[in-house]
Amino acid sequence: MNATIHKLPERVTYQEISQLEKAFRSFFTNHPSELVIDFQDVHIMDSTGAVFIQTTAKRLRDEHISVRFVNLSETVVHTLKLFTPLQIAEQPPKSRDNLFARIGEKTYVWLNYFADALFLFANIFYWALIAFFKKKLRRRSEVINQGIQIGVNALPIVALIAFLIGFVLALQSAAQLRQFGANIYVADLVAVAMVSEMAPLITAILVAGRSGSAITAEIATMKVSEEIDALTVMGVDPLPYLIVPKLYALIIALPLLTVFANVIGIIGGAVIGVTYLDLAPLPFFNEVISALRYKEIFTGIFKSFTFALIILLTATYFGFKAKGGAEGVGKVTTGSVVASIFFVIVADSILGLIFYFGGPVF
Amino acid sequence: MTRKTLLSVENLTGGYQDKTILNDISFHVFDGEILVILGTSGCGKTTLLKHLIGLLNPFSGNIRLLGQNLPELTDIERSLLMRKIGVLFQNGALLNSISVADNVAIPYEQHTNLNSELIRNLVQVKLNLVGLPKAANLLPSQLSGGMRKRAALARAIALDPQILFADEPAAGLDPVTAAALDRLLLDLRKLLGMTLVVVTHELESIRRIADRILFLDQGTVLFVGSLEEARKCGIEAVHRFFNP
Numbered sequence: 001m002n003a004t005i006h007k008l009p010e011r012v013t014y015q016e017i018s019q020l021e022k023a024f025r026s027f028f029t030n031h032p033s034e035l036v037i038d039f040q041d042v043h044i045m046d047s048t049g050a051v052f053i054q055t056t057a058k059r060l061r062d063e064h065i066s067v068r069f070v071n072l073s074e075t076v077v078h079t080l081k082l083f084t085p086l087q088i089a090e091q092p093p094k095s096r097d098n099l100f101a102r103i104g105e106k107t108y109v110w111l112n113y114f115a116d117a118l119f120l121f122a123n124i125f126y127w128a129l130i131a132f133f134k135k136k137l138r139r140r141s142e143v144i145n146q147g148i149q150i151g152v153n154a155l156p157i158v159a160l161i162a163f164l165i166g167f168v169l170a171l172q173s174a175a176q177l178r179q180f181g182a183n184i185y186v187a188d189l190v191a192v193a194m195v196s197e198m199a200p201l202i203t204a205i206l207v208a209g210r211s212g213s214a215i216t217a218e219i220a221t222m223k224v225s226e227e228i229d230a231l232t233v234m235g236v237d238p239l240p241y242l243i244v245p246k247l248y249a250l251i252i253a254l255p256l257l258t259v260f261a262n263v264i265g266i267i268g269g270a271v272i273g274v275t276y277l278d279l280a281p282l283p284f285f286n287e288v289i290s291a292l293r294y295k296e297i298f299t300g301i302f303k304s305f306t307f308a309l310i311i312l313l314t315a316t317y318f319g320f321k322a323k324g325g326a327e328g329v330g331k332v333t334t335g336s337v338v339a340s341i342f343f344v345i346v347a348d349s350i351l352g353l354i355f356y357f358g359g360p361v362f
Numbered sequence: 363m364t365r366k367t368l369l370s371v372e373n374l375t376g377g378y379q380d381k382t383i384l385n386d387i388s389f390h391v392f393d394g395e396i397l398v399i400l401g402t403s404g405c406g407k408t409t410l411l412k413h414l415i416g417l418l419n420p421f422s423g424n425i426r427l428l429g430q431n432l433p434e435l436t437d438i439e440r441s442l443l444m445r446k447i448g449v450l451f452q453n454g455a456l457l458n459s460i461s462v463a464d465n466v467a468i469p470y471e472q473h474t475n476l477n478s479e480l481i482r483n484l485v486q487v488k489l490n491l492v493g494l495p496k497a498a499n500l501l502p503s504q505l506s507g508g509m510r511k512r513a514a515l516a517r518a519i520a521l522d523p524q525i526l527f528a529d530e531p532a533a534g535l536d537p538v539t540a541a542a543l544d545r546l547l548l549d550l551r552k553l554l555g556m557t558l559v560v561v562t563h564e565l566e567s568i569r570r571i572a573d574r575i576l577f578l579d580q581g582t583v584l585f586v587g588s589l590e591e592a593r594k595c596g597i598e599a600v601h602r603f604f605n606p
Contacts, residue, residue, distance in 0.1 A: 013522075082491075086483075328503075
């Protein structure tokens with residue numbers, strides 16, 4: 001019985017592996033009874049080469065081909081020994097619990113999240129209340145600083161979006177109302193839609209994306225870099241120190257931004273009313289004032305106040321949940337923005353229903 | 363017999379943008395040796411290392427690494443050269459979002475056409491070599507400081523580099539772990555015939571691993587030679603470093 005001899009080249013490194021793979025492939029199809037791998041010419045062999053030769057030899061042996069190594073220099077023997085592939089332990093398959101166990105486990109996890117969130121919210125409200133009476137805890141300069149970042153710096157983007165929303169609302173309704181000669185009612189539609197619905201919602205979504213994410217990222221970074229721990233061991237509670245100024249800033253800034261968005265949105269609608277529907281500016285604004293009741297104004301402001309709380313609490317909750325490093329910060333920041341927007345829209349629907357069916361209060 | 367020079371630095375002046383940190387630095391690193399770059403904090407050790415591995419471009423001077431002058435290389439040439447060196451960063455610099463095995467697999471996946479099974483085997487061989495046979499599926503955040511450095515070392519030696527640069531390998535580690543890491547570097551030198559350039563200011567570590575030392579002071583080379591020669595050289599700053 002003749003053995004097949006395969007001479008290896010001078011270099012057996014990661015750069016030659018594809019040629020070697022091609023050369024060895026034929027042995028899997030030809031199936032010789034014995035293969036002799038000749039190392040005589042091998043001068044350079046790296047870890048990749050050593051592992052490749054040994055794993056290939058093992059695979060050939062599994063196919064019942066007898067494999068022998070011949071003419072090995074001392075260096076080659078040393079390299080092969082040093083880089084012997086290990087038996088990689090397979091991960092044990094995860095045991096599959098039954099459906100009810102999995103539902104129970106998930107429910108337990110979610111209940112824990114809920115309890116954590118409730119505990120955090122209760123703490124924040126407690127400290128916000130205490131800070132209201134205790135001047136030292138308010139950190140006035142930090143509230144102003146946060147107010148500028150959350151409120152003043154958001155003015156341009158809020159103005160632009162509110163203007164475009166008002167503009168598009170008027171444009172879409174103008175074509176319909178024109179057919180009935182009811183051009184002037186564009187003012188009513190834009191005013192009511194902006195003040196009670198669109199301005200609070202759009203402003204809250206913008207602030208959730210802009211400031212909510214910033215708050216989460218800031219707290220999460222502080223958490224993973226142990227700054228929160230440092231505050232705690234200094235005897236400084238991170239909630240009143242870090243979160244309460246942000247809470248105050250947000251519940252002041254968001255309603256003000258909403259009022260600003262109302263005005264700009266109505267101006268956006270007026271642009272269409274005046275240019276496309278040939279309405280005079282004064283009658284348009286008179287119609288806006290007559291259309292708006294205190295109820296719409298109160299609804300909008302109440303919603304924006306609620307949204308501010310939702311954004312702050314969600315951002316804080318996710319920020320404190322961060323673990324790991326940069327990756328952990330990214331994860332909670334994304335989660336925070338998605339959750340904030342979701343909760344804002346859910347809250348908007350619930351409040352919308354309450355105020356719609358609640359009847360006119362004023 | 364003249365020894366092969368793997369790294370040769372000639373009249374290097376460099377730093378960050380408009381700030382000069384290193385002044386007229388010259389030295390050689392020979393094949394198979396461990397050169398330790400040392401000096402007090404702020405003397406320019408890490409800046410020098412960044413120049414040696416091509417992260418910073420010198421203002422003037424030459425850095426001949428494995429026969430090629432680093433400042434004159436194109437991006438592609440530099441990238442090819444970087445495959446022949448390994449770098450162990452101070453904090454490991456493992457990517458936190460992927461497992462230890464995936465971290466070690468990066469050089470194989472990016473620079474070779476090896477199949478995934480072979481890569482898996484190679485990763486396990488390298489992790490075993492650094493004493494982390496069971497860490498493959500863990501995330502870097504689940505490792506201790508010493509283990510992170512070992513995992514980073516496994517990544518640095520993935521493609522069997524001819525020369526390994528290590529920035530403060532013992533920093534932040536307890537004496538036992540630091541000694542174990544030093545022993546590992548010595549073993550790797552012995553087993554793989556690797557040349558090492560190590561930046562450190564840990565005296566114990568220097569005593570354990572250094573063949574020669576390069577002493578930096580305010581961006582200039584004060585001394586190059588063996589540890590024995592350093593003790594006898596009579597330079598005040600060097601003497602003070604070893605006898606604080």
